[in-house]
Amino acid sequence: MLADARLVAGKDLRIERRARVATNQVAPFAILVLVLFAFALDPDRGILDRATAGLYWVAVLLSTVLAVQRAYAIEATDGVPDALRLSGLDPAAVFLGKTAALGLQLLVLEALLLIGVTVLYTTELAGPVLLAATCLAATVGLASAGSLYGVLAAGLRVRETLLPLLLLPVVAPVLIGATRAFEAALAGAPGDGWPWCGLLTIFAAIYVTFGMLAFGPLMEEL
Amino acid sequence: MINEGYVVAGYLLTFLGLGAYAAWILIRGRRLSARVPEERRRWM
Amino acid sequence: MTQTTTTLTGAPAHTGSRGSRIVGILAAVGALALLVFALVLSPADRIQGEAVRLIYLHVPAAFAMYGAVILLGVSSAMWLRRKSRGWDVLGAAAAEVGLVFTGLTLMTGMLWGRPTWGVYWVWDARLTTTAMLAILLAGYLALRRVPASEESRARRAAVAGLLVVVDLPLIHYSVDWWRTLHQDATISTTDAKIDGLMLFTLFLAIVVAGLVLAWLLIHRFRLAWLEAEAEEGGLDRALAERRAEAEVSA
Numbered sequence: 001m002l003a004d005a006r007l008v009a010g011k012d013l014r015i016e017r018r019a020r021v022a023t024n025q026v027a028p029f030a031i032l033v034l035v036l037f038a039f040a041l042d043p044d045r046g047i048l049d050r051a052t053a054g055l056y057w058v059a060v061l062l063s064t065v066l067a068v069q070r071a072y073a074i075e076a077t078d079g080v081p082d083a084l085r086l087s088g089l090d091p092a093a094v095f096l097g098k099t100a101a102l103g104l105q106l107l108v109l110e111a112l113l114l115i116g117v118t119v120l121y122t123t124e125l126a127g128p129v130l131l132a133a134t135c136l137a138a139t140v141g142l143a144s145a146g147s148l149y150g151v152l153a154a155g156l157r158v159r160e161t162l163l164p165l166l167l168l169p170v171v172a173p174v175l176i177g178a179t180r181a182f183e184a185a186l187a188g189a190p191g192d193g194w195p196w197c198g199l200l201t202i203f204a205a206i207y208v209t210f211g212m213l214a215f216g217p218l219m220e221e222l
Numbered sequence: 223m224i225n226e227g228y229v230v231a232g233y234l235l236t237f238l239g240l241g242a243y244a245a246w247i248l249i250r251g252r253r254l255s256a257r258v259p260e261e262r263r264r265w266m
Numbered sequence: 267m268t269q270t271t272t273t274l275t276g277a278p279a280h281t282g283s284r285g286s287r288i289v290g291i292l293a294a295v296g297a298l299a300l301l302v303f304a305l306v307l308s309p310a311d312r313i314q315g316e317a318v319r320l321i322y323l324h325v326p327a328a329f330a331m332y333g334a335v336i337l338l339g340v341s342s343a344m345w346l347r348r349k350s351r352g353w354d355v356l357g358a359a360a361a362e363v364g365l366v367f368t369g370l371t372l373m374t375g376m377l378w379g380r381p382t383w384g385v386y387w388v389w390d391a392r393l394t395t396t397a398m399l400a401i402l403l404a405g406y407l408a409l410r411r412v413p414a415s416e417e418s419r420a421r422r423a424a425v426a427g428l429l430v431v432v433d434l435p436l437i438h439y440s441v442d443w444w445r446t447l448h449q450d451a452t453i454s455t456t457d458a459k460i461d462g463l464m465l466f467t468l469f470l471a472i473v474v475a476g477l478v479l480a481w482l483l484i485h486r487f488r489l490a491w492l493e494a495e496a497e498e499g500g501l502d503r504a505l506a507e508r509r510a511e512a513e514v515s516a
Binding site: 148152153156157162165166169170172173176177180199202203206210214217218220 | 346398401402404405408409412414418421422425426428429432433436437439440441443444447
């Protein structure tokens, strides 16, 4: 099954490499969000410093929605879903593959955003181990929830407005947990943050499991 | 006293709101029942 | 056209039945009794004053809300197993009734909070989670309204419905943990020692809420069933008309 998953992940990443949506559209959008927050919150008044963790993860969440939208939009136009259905691949493997591909894109995005806050918000990246672990755990959760809701909304004409409404409330725990973990890391007290990282891991585990189970019936919708 | 105002508002809104919702269900139920043939109106 | 044999003849042209009427009457009587107890007989609170009377609405509404959400989860899971329309329709009814009670919970909570805390809204765990639930249910209902084949819509709704139920404890736990770290004092809606009469009124209110929930669910379920039948009937009629046109022109 892992081999199948890698197959699907490879396909998704290759499509992305050719379409370059993540690099051309989602990444600039993510940086744009950081800039917009700076406009709104006035860097000189210290709010930006205190809010960095939250703003970072809001930017990640919004970018995730975009990334998921594009991932399923590209597929729908190429007749890929039918091919996936007929290929006889285990739906759970398809889910894992899509999640992995989406997750990889998100990790790259998060790294880019880390550079962004270092430069734009002059953040000092303290507690790098916790930061990295948080990013990893949060990404698995976001990618699996994103893949799941992506297929849930796939093929519907109102997908653009429906997907954010469905996905964002669901990943609110990721926002809460990741922000608290980042805050603890950046404040130099990683001990406070590791429990939140644990919460993220639980979220990720639940959504990966659920996704593997639910993808089978949902693949008919692709 | 101000507090009583909130209580009255709360009870009024609750009862009126639930009443309106119930009325909507019943009225719509009658309207749709007329359009659906007898044998298909109920689940069991 | 052949006569269809029916197992159920003479179904009435409304969503009522003897059972629903009994539940309805009990609920109405109970509601009247609740009004007497909540507004007249039970005492005002030492600290909260008259505002405590809103608790007799707020807590039962929350119970009904959770009841509806659990029903949504169960019917979503059952649809995935049995694929019968009944479970799908039940999920739709449960979600909408649940959203109504979520709105009531929020409204009564805010009206209670204003005189008690001085503000309409605080970011405490319960209110925040309830607000999130409102959004989740609204999203579920929006998903149901997207045009699709009945089976496709039911499948998406069933998975989405299960996810609402799976997600709720996650959201509650993370919000709760987050807010308890930030609160100076935990806000509790009831005193440690509750007057006996107040306790009884609260229990009465919860029972009444349960009856109202049941009544609403019965009728909303039947209405949703009719909606599904009417939609299918509309499709059948359109197909029949099309076929009739084809025969005439042939």
